[in-house]
Amino acid sequence: MLGRxxxxxxxxxxxxxxxxxxxxxxGIPRTMMIMGGGLLAIWITVxxxxxxxxxxxxxxxxxxIPSVIVFxxxxxxxxxxxxxxxxxxxxxVRYALRGxxxxxxxxxxxxxxxxxxxxxxxxxxxxxxxxxxxxxxxxWDTSSQDAPHPYTxxxxxxxxxxxxxxxxxxxxxx
Amino acid sequence: MLKTxxxxxxxxxxxxxxxxxxxxxxxxxxxxxxxxxxWYEIPISSTQLAADEEIDDQLLRAIATARLALxxxxxxxxxxxxxxxxxxxxxxxxxxxxxSARAWAExxxxxxxxxxxxxxxxxxxxxxxxxxxxxxxxxxxxxxSWVGGDTGSIPAAEREYLMRKAAALGSRxxxxxFNATPASVETLAWMIGREMHRSIRATxxxxxxxxxxxxxxxxxRAVPWRDHIRFYAETGNxxxxxxxxxxxxxxxxxxxxxxxxxLALSNIARPDLSDEAYSVTVLPEASIRFRINSRPSAISAxxxxxxxxxxxxxxxxxxxxxxxxxxxxxxxxxLTALLAEIKRGNADLVTSYPLLVLTxxxxxxxxxxxxxxxxHYAGMGITVERLADQQMEAWLSTLxxxxxxxxxxxQVQDAPAFFGSLFWTGSAVGESDGHVIGYTTGATKTLxxxxxxxxxxxxxxxxxxxxxxxxxGKTTALxxxxxxxxxxxxxxxxxxxxxxxxxxxxxxxxxxxxxxISASRVDLGDAYAGTCDLFALMxxxxxxxxxxxxxxxxxxxxxxxxxxxxxxxxxxxxVRNGQARSTAAIINDLQHHEDAEARAVGDELAAFAHDxxxxxxxxxxxxxxxxxxxRGISLIQVPKMDLPDAQVPYDQWTLTNRVxxxxxxxxxxxxxxxxxxxxxxxxxxxxxVPEAHLFTANGExxxxxxxxxxxxxxxxxHLLLDTQDPASVAKYEGITEQITTLFAFSLNTPEQxxxxxxxxxxxxxxxxxxxxxxxxxxxxxxxxxxxxxxRDAQGRVATIQIxxxxxxxxxxxxxxxxxxxxxxx
Numbered sequence: 001m002l003g004r005x006x007x008x009x010x011x012x013x014x015x016x017x018x019x020x021x022x023x024x025x026x027g028i029p030r031t032m033m034i035m036g037g038g039l040l041a042i043w044i045t046v047x048x049x050x051x052x053x054x055x056x057x058x059x060x061x062x063x064x065i066p067s068v069i070v071f072x073x074x075x076x077x078x079x080x081x082x083x084x085x086x087x088x089x090x091x092x093v094r095y096a097l098r099g100x101x102x103x104x105x106x107x108x109x110x111x112x113x114x115x116x117x118x119x120x121x122x123x124x125x126x127x128x129x130x131x132x133x134x135x136x137x138x139x140w141d142t143s144s145q146d147a148p149h150p151y152t153x154x155x156x157x158x159x160x161x162x163x164x165x166x167x168x169x170x171x172x173x174x
Numbered sequence: 175m176l177k178t179x180x181x182x183x184x185x186x187x188x189x190x191x192x193x194x195x196x197x198x199x200x201x202x203x204x205x206x207x208x209x210x211x212x213w214y215e216i217p218i219s220s221t222q223l224a225a226d227e228e229i230d231d232q233l234l235r236a237i238a239t240a241r242l243a244l245x246x247x248x249x250x251x252x253x254x255x256x257x258x259x260x261x262x263x264x265x266x267x268x269x270x271x272x273x274s275a276r277a278w279a280e281x282x283x284x285x286x287x288x289x290x291x292x293x294x295x296x297x298x299x300x301x302x303x304x305x306x307x308x309x310x311x312x313x314x315x316x317x318x319s320w321v322g323g324d325t326g327s328i329p330a331a332e333r334e335y336l337m338r339k340a341a342a343l344g345s346r347x348x349x350x351x352f353n354a355t356p357a358s359v360e361t362l363a364w365m366i367g368r369e370m371h372r373s374i375r376a377t378x379x380x381x382x383x384x385x386x387x388x389x390x391x392x393x394x395r396a397v398p399w400r401d402h403i404r405f406y407a408e409t410g411n412x413x414x415x416x417x418x419x420x421x422x423x424x425x426x427x428x429x430x431x432x433x434x435x436x437l438a439l440s441n442i443a444r445p446d447l448s449d450e451a452y453s454v455t456v457l458p459e460a461s462i463r464f465r466i467n468s469r470p471s472a473i474s475a476x477x478x479x480x481x482x483x484x485x486x487x488x489x490x491x492x493x494x495x496x497x498x499x500x501x502x503x504x505x506x507x508x509l510t511a512l513l514a515e516i517k518r519g520n521a522d523l524v525t526s527y528p529l530l531v532l533t534x535x536x537x538x539x540x541x542x543x544x545x546x547x548x549x550h551y552a553g554m555g556i557t558v559e560r561l562a563d564q565q566m567e568a569w570l571s572t573l574x575x576x577x578x579x580x581x582x583x584x585q586v587q588d589a590p591a592f593f594g595s596l597f598w599t600g601s602a603v604g605e606s607d608g609h610v611i612g613y614t615t616g617a618t619k620t621l622x623x624x625x626x627x628x629x630x631x632x633x634x635x636x637x638x639x640x641x642x643x644x645x646x647g648k649t650t651a652l653x654x655x656x657x658x659x660x661x662x663x664x665x666x667x668x669x670x671x672x673x674x675x676x677x678x679x680x681x682x683x684x685x686x687x688x689x690x691i692s693a694s695r696v697d698l699g700d701a702y703a704g705t706c707d708l709f710a711l712m713x714x715x716x717x718x719x720x721x722x723x724x725x726x727x728x729x730x731x732x733x734x735x736x737x738x739x740x741x742x743x744x745x746x747x748x749v750r751n752g753q754a755r756s757t758a759a760i761i762n763d764l765q766h767h768e769d770a771e772a773r774a775v776g777d778e779l780a781a782f783a784h785d786x787x788x789x790x791x792x793x794x795x796x797x798x799x800x801x802x803x804x805r806g807i808s809l810i811q812v813p814k815m816d817l818p819d820a821q822v823p824y825d826q827w828t829l830t831n832r833v834x835x836x837x838x839x840x841x842x843x844x845x846x847x848x849x850x851x852x853x854x855x856x857x858x859x860x861x862x863v864p865e866a867h868l869f870t871a872n873g874e875x876x877x878x879x880x881x882x883x884x885x886x887x888x889x890x891x892h893l894l895l896d897t898q899d900p901a902s903v904a905k906y907e908g909i910t911e912q913i914t915t916l917f918a919f920s921l922n923t924p925e926q927x928x929x930x931x932x933x934x935x936x937x938x939x940x941x942x943x944x945x946x947x948x949x950x951x952x953x954x955x956x957x958x959x960x961x962x963x964x965r966d967a968q969g970r971v972a973t974i975q976i977x978x979x980x981x982x983x984x985x986x987x988x989x990x991x992x993x994x995x996x997x998x999x
Contacts, residue, residue: 003591
C-alpha cells in the first residue's frame with residue numbers, strides 16, 4: 001500500500017513579487033525580506049547613530065557586506081536539510097549561551113560546576129586543538145580525547161570552612 | 175508570519191519548556207506536573223512471511239483503530255531495546271522439567287545467555303489530560319498538593335479518574351491489530367530509569383511509584399555536547415554516549431510492502447571496530463510524537479497552504495516572473511487534490527516529529543553507528559540528520575510527559591505513510607510456555623518456545639511435522655524435542671528405522687544421560703532379542719490376536735493355511751494355563767508337539783532366531799532390555815528394516831519385507847497399546863518418528879501414523895515426525911488435519927516446496943518457493959544447519975534458528991558420519 005508524505009508540499013517558500021509597485025522580478029523570499037531587511041535596518045540605524053551617515057568607503061560596511069551576509073544567511077543550509085544557514089547560527093549561539101546546560105537531578109542545571117567550560121562551548125578549545133594539528137575539528141567534535149573531563153572520581157577538593165571551637169558555655173552546659 | 179519567522183530561525187517556545195516533573199507512575203499511567211499520559215505496550219504481530227495483501231489488511235485495520243481511538247490525541251511512540259536474559263525461561267522451566275533433569279534446563283538457560291538477543295519493546299503513550307491549562311486547573315492541582323502536604327504525588331481521586339480514562343482508551347486499543355495492553359508500572363519505571371544509564375530500580379508500593387523512589391529513578395547527570403550527550407555514573411565516570419537524530423525527509427511515496435521504516439531499526443549493522451571481519455548490530459531507538467489530525471484541523475491546515483500557493487501563483491502571474499515556480503505549482507495541485515480527499519473522508523493526516531536515538535559506550539562506536547544508521551536510511555530514501563547544538567532539547571523531548579521541542583523538523587504524512595512504519599510488526603512464533611528451542615531470525619529476535627506434550631492437555635490437535643532435505647537439521651531437531659519432552663517426564667518412544675540416532679559420541683541416549691534424563695535403547699544386538707515380541711509385550715487380553723498376526727507374517731506361503739490354527743492353539747494354551755508368554759516359548763512348544771505339522775511350523779519359526787531383525791520377535795529374551803512404558807526416552811533402532819511398499823501386492827513381498835513388517839507391527843502395536851493404556855493417560859507422551867516417509871510408503875505403518883495422530887488428544891499423545899517427502903505426508907488427511915506445528919527446512923523441487931507452503935498455511939508462489947528453497951542456506955551460501963520456517967498452533971509463520979544448548983550435546987546428536995568413519999568406508 002502506498003503512503004504519501006506531504007511535508008515538502010506544505011513547506012514551500014513564499015516570495016514577494018512586487019513591493020510598493022516595484023516589480024521584483026523572480027521575487028524575493030519573504031522571510032529574507034522581512035527578517036533580513038529588519039536586521040539590516042537595525043544595523044544601518046545603529047551605525048548611523050554612532051558614526052553618522054555612510055561615506056563612499058564606509059558604504060561597504062554599512063550596507064554591502066551586511067547585505068551579502070543577509071543573503072547568505074537565508075540560503076538553504078546544505079548541511080542541515082530544510083533549514084536556512086541563519087538557523088544553524090542561531091542554534092550555535094543558543095547552545096553556547098543556554099543549550100549546553102546539563103540535565104542534573106531532573107532539571108537543567110545552571111551551576112558552574114555542572115556545565116561545560118565556556119572555552120569549549122564557544123569552540124575555542126577545538127580551534128586551538130586544530131591549530132596544534134590534533135586532528136580535524138569541525139562542526140562535529142568527535143576528537144573528544146582532548147576534551148576536558150570535568151567529572152572525575154576522587155578529584156581533590158579544598159575545605160573552605162574555618163574550624164570553630166565552641167566553648168562549653170555556648171553549648172549551654174554549666 | 176510570526177510562526178514562519180520562528181520556523182525560519184528554528185526556534186520556538188517549546189525549546190525552552192520546563193523539564194517534566196514526574197508525580198506518579200502506576201500501571202499504564204505516568205503523571206507529571208503538566209500532563210498525564212496513558213502508556214500501553216504493543217506486542218509483536220508476526221508478519222515475516224505475510225503476503226502483501228495481509229500486510230495491507232493489517233495496515234488498514236491499524237489506521238481504522240488509530241482513527242477511532244487516537245484522533246486528536248498527542249501521542250508518543252517509543253521503540254526501545256533491552257537484552258533477552260535467561261530469567262524469562264528459567265523462571266518457568268521448573269514447570270516443564272523434572273528435578274532429575276535440571277541440568278538440561280540449565281544448559282538451555284546458559285545458551286540463552288550466550289545468544290545475547292536484543293529484545294524490542296514498543297510502547298505507546300497518549301496524553302489523556304492536560305494538567306497545566308487552563309491556569310485554573312493548574313492552580314487547583316497545585317493547591318490540592320499543597321493542602322494535602324504531598325507535592326510528590328497526585329490526589330487519589332485524580333489518579334482513579336485518570337486510570338479510568340486510560341482503561342477506556344486501552345480497551346479500544348486492546349481489541350485491535352495492536353493488541354495493546356497497559357504497560358506495567360515496572361516497565362514504565364524501567365523506561366524512565368534507563369534514560370540516565372544508572373542501575374537504579376524502583377519497587378512499586380501498592381502498584382505505584384511516587385515521591386523519593388520516583389525522584390531517584392529520574393536522577394542522573396547528562397551533559398550535552400554539540401553533537402552528542404554524555405551520561406555520567408554516580409562515580410563521575412562517563413558511562414554512555416548518545417546522539418539524537420531527526421528524520422528530516424521522507425520520500426514522497428512510501429510502499430509499506432517494502433518493509434516498514436520503523437521495522438528497519440532491527441536491520442542495521444556496522445563493522446566491528448576491533449575486527450572489521452565481523453559486524454555488530456546497531457540498535458537505534460525511536461521516539462515519535464505524533465497526532466492524527468481531526469478532519470477540520472487537517473482541512474484548515476491544507477486549505478491555508480493551498481491558498482498561500484494560489485496567492486503566490488497569482489502574484490507571480492501579474493509581474494515579470496509570470497510563473498511562481500514549479501514547486502509552488504506542484505504544491506498547489508497536490509494540496510487541492512488532498513483537500514478534496516480529506517473532505518470526502520478518504521485521507522487522514524498525521525503530523526509527527528520522528529527522532530532516533532543511538533547510544534554506545536565510546537565516541538568512536540557512536541560515530542560509526544550514526545554513520546551506519548544514516549547510510550541505511552539513505553538507502554530507503556529517508557534522510558536522517560544528526561542534530562547539532564540541539565542535543566539536549568531533542569533528548570528531553572524523548573522523555574515521557576515532555577513535548578515536541580524541535581518543531582521545525584515535523585512531518586506531515588497520510589495515515590498509510592505513517593502507519594506504513596509497521597511499528598507493531600516483526601517476527602514472533604511459538605508458544606507461551608515450554609522449553610526454549612531457539613529464536614526467531616527475522617526483523618525481531620524473540621525466544622521460541624515449543625511444548626508439544628501440552629497440546630492434548632489444552633484440547634488441541636496433537637501432531638507436529640518436521641520437513642526438509644537431508645543434512646539440514648531435521649533429525650537433530652527431533653532429538654532435541656525428544657529431550658525436552660523426556661526432561662518433563664514424558665514417555666518418548668523414538669522409532670529409528672534409519673539407525674542414525676547413534677554415533678561415536680553416544681547418540682541420543684548418551685546425550686539424555688548426560689543431563690539426567692532417563693533413556694534406553696533397543697537395537698539389533700543379541701541383548702535385545704525378544705523385545706518386539708507382541709506375545710510378551712501385550713496385555714493378556716490383547717496378546718493372542720496381536721501375536722498371531724505378527725507370527726503369521728513369518729510363516730511361508732505354503733504353510734500359512736496349516737499354521738493358522740496351530741499358532742492359535744499354541745498361543746491360547748499358554749495364556750489359558752497362565753504360563754510365561756513369549757514367542758521363544760511358543761516355538762519350543764511347537765518343536766516338541768506331537769503333530770508333525772506343528773513341529774514344522776515350530777522349526778520354520780526357530781530358523782529366524784539367527785536373523786538380527788527377526789530375533790527381535792522370536793529370540794529368547796535376555797532380560798537385559800525391554801520396551802518400557804515408563805517416563806523417558808525409549809530409542810528403538812532397526813536399521814535393517816525393508817518395509818514392503820504399499821503399491822506392491824502381498825504375493826510379491828520378499829522375506830525381508832515380511833520380517834520387517836512383523837518387527838514394525840511389534841513396535842507400533844506396543845506404542846499404540848501403551849498410548850491407549852487408560853492407566854497411563856495422565857502421563858505425557860511424545861511419539862517420535864524420524865523418516866516418516868519410510869512409514870507412509872507402507873500401508874500398515876501409514877495407518878499407524880494416522881491412528882496416533884487422530885487419537886492423540888484423547889489419549890494425551892503427541893505425534894512428532896520428520897520427513898524428506900512432504901508430499902507423502904500431505905496426502906494423508908488424517909495426519910495433515912491434526913498438524914498444530916510445522917518446521918520446514920530447505921526443499922529443492924517446486925512440487926515439494928508448494929506442498930510445504932500449503933502445510934505452512936501459505937499460498938504457493940514464487941516468493942514462498944524461494945523462501946523455502948533458501949531457508950537453510952546461509953548468506954555465504956553454506957548450509958545453515960537448524961535454520962527453518964516454523965508455523966505454530968496460532969498459524970504464525972517465521973524463520974527460526976533451532977539451537978543446540980552446547981557442543982557436547984551437538985556432538986552426541988550429530989547424524990553426520992564422522993570424518994574418520996567416512997574415510998574408513
